[in-house]
Amino acid sequence: MSGSLFDVYARSDLAFERGTGPWLYAVGDDEPYLDMMAGIAVNSLGHANPKLVEVLRDQASALWHVSNTYRILEQEALADCLVRLSCADKVFFCNSGAEAMECAIKTARRWAFVSGRPERTRFITFEGATHGRTMATMAAGGKKKYLEGFGRTLDCFDQVPLNDMEAVKDRLCPETLGIIIEPIQGSGGVRLVEDVFMKSLRDLCDAEDILLIFDEVQTGVGRTGKMFAYEWPDVLPDIFALAKGLGAGFPIGACLASDRVATGMTTKTHSSTLGGNLLAMVVARTVIEEVSRPDFLEHVRRISELLRNKLIALVQDYDHVFEEVRGRGLLLGLKSKLPIADLLFAMRRSRLLCAPADDDVIRFVPPLNIEPEHVDEAVTRLVAALKTVK
Numbered sequence: 227m228s229g230s231l232f233d234v235y236a237r238s239d240l241a242f243e244r245g246t247g248p249w250l251y252a253v254g255d256d257e258p259y260l261d262m263m264a265g266i267a268v269n270s271l272g273h274a275n276p277k278l279v280e281v282l283r284d285q286a287s288a289l290w291h292v293s294n295t296y297r298i299l300e301q302e303a304l305a306d307c308l309v310r311l312s313c314a315d316k317v318f319f320c321n322s323g324a325e326a327m328e329c330a331i332k333t334a335r336r337w338a339f340v341s342g343r344p345e346r347t348r349f350i351t352f353e354g355a356t357h358g359r360t361m362a363t364m365a366a367g368g369k370k371k372y373l374e375g376f377g378r379t380l381d382c383f384d385q386v387p388l389n390d391m392e393a394v395k396d397r398l399c400p401e402t403l404g405i406i407i408e409p410i411q412g413s414g415g416v417r418l419v420e421d422v423f424m425k426s427l428r429d430l431c432d433a434e435d436i437l438l439i440f441d442e443v444q445t446g447v448g449r450t451g452k453m454f455a456y457e458w459p460d461v462l463p464d465i466f467a468l469a470k471g472l473g474a475g476f477p478i479g480a481c482l483a484s485d486r487v488a489t490g491m492t493t494k495t496h497s498s499t500l501g502g503n504l505l506a507m508v509v510a511r512t513v514i515e516e517v518s519r520p521d522f523l524e525h526v527r528r529i530s531e532l533l534r535n536k537l538i539a540l541v542q543d544y545d546h547v548f549e550e551v552r553g554r555g556l557l558l559g560l561k562s563k564l565p566i567a568d569l570l571f572a573m574r575r576s577r578l579l580c581a582p583a584d585d586d587v588i589r590f591v592p593p594l595n596i597e598p599e600h601v602d603e604a605v606t607r608l609v610a611a612l613k614t615v616k
């Protein structure tokens with residue numbers, strides 16, 4: 227492996243050169259891998275999706291990038307589209323999930339400032355959370371292993387256990403400005419937030435006049451079988467962040483907010499040179515148009531049920547290995563009783579790719595447009611892999 231790269235990733239010795247739908251081909255190898263991780267919940271429409279290739283190619287030959295000091299009509303069109311489909315009124319475009327969350331934090335702070343409560347600077351966050359790897363967002367995630375050695379970060383996050391309303395109330399203080407939560411903790415082990423807990427958070431935020439902020443970087447844009455995961459408990463956020471599946475492999479992030487809360491984000495309070503880049507805009511709009519079709523989301527829910535039922539059967543057959551199936555839509559986790567590194571390795575040998583979540587959960591986050599035959603094939607390959615590990 228190349229010594230010229232930062233050694234920050236634990237990479238397996240496998241390199242892909244092309245893909246089609248849920249199939250990936252390694253360099254010089256004609257036998258494909260079945261991709262049930264989709265670049266960690268990113269390639270929502272599969273690899274080399276013809277529609278996406280076409281819009282990207284057309285835009286690439288017209289115009290790539292212009293400065294945000296000009297109107298960008300493709301940005302306006304995508305923002306209108308997101309506003310129409312969501313509870314938000316305003317959108318800021320950036321290039322990644324961490325940046326979208328960073329913007330969410332800044333938007334909240336500015337709202338406190340312009341509404342005459344600048345002392346409100348703190349956020350309640352949850353154990354096991356993932357919000358990104360910038361200095362602010364890794365502090366929000368609060369994971370000790372990730373913070374070690376980086377010195378002082380933003381000191382404004384009060385972390386409590388998930389689904390524990392008493393703990394949330396206990397941590398409220400006069401400086402609390404908002405609550406930041408993922409509707410499903412994806413990387414933290416596919417842990418579902420209870421619907422009643424979400425509703426209680428909304429009630430608490432209303433009562434205290436503080437903000438409810440959802441990190442939908444992983445759960446948004448159809449991943450859970452609804453356009454946004456907040457539709458399941460029907461709890462609306464004041465601010466939310468999107469990235470991963472929004473660009474289906476093209477870098478993009480978005481921070482969305484209500485009119486009321488976005489008031490503080492006035493001219494020159496925030497910017498991103500490449501945010502809202504035309505290539506990203508046309509790709510994301512095509513993704514949104516595809517995913518928001520009712521029959522598409524219905525398909526996601528149907529495939530999810532199929533996969534879930536097969537995984538539940540697997541838990542019964544292999545109850546010495548697995549504990550339970552978790553998650554929603556096509557963000558499903560298979561909780562193992564043991565660390566899963568060996569099993570993931572065996573799965574790769576069976577030409578099945580899944581993502582880990584925490585140390586002991588196999589995460590299924592495939593392209594959203596897979597078919598029943600791909601579910602069957604994935605489970606067949608998983609069983610084959612299981613037979614090769616002790």
Ligand SMILES: *Cc1c(COP(=O)(O)O)cnc(C)c1O
Pocket residue numbers: 321322323324325327356357358359408412413441442443444469470
């Ligand atoms: C992946 C992820 C992020 C970080 O996104 P990047 O694009 O890697 O910066 C933030 N929040 C959640 C919930 C994520 O899953």
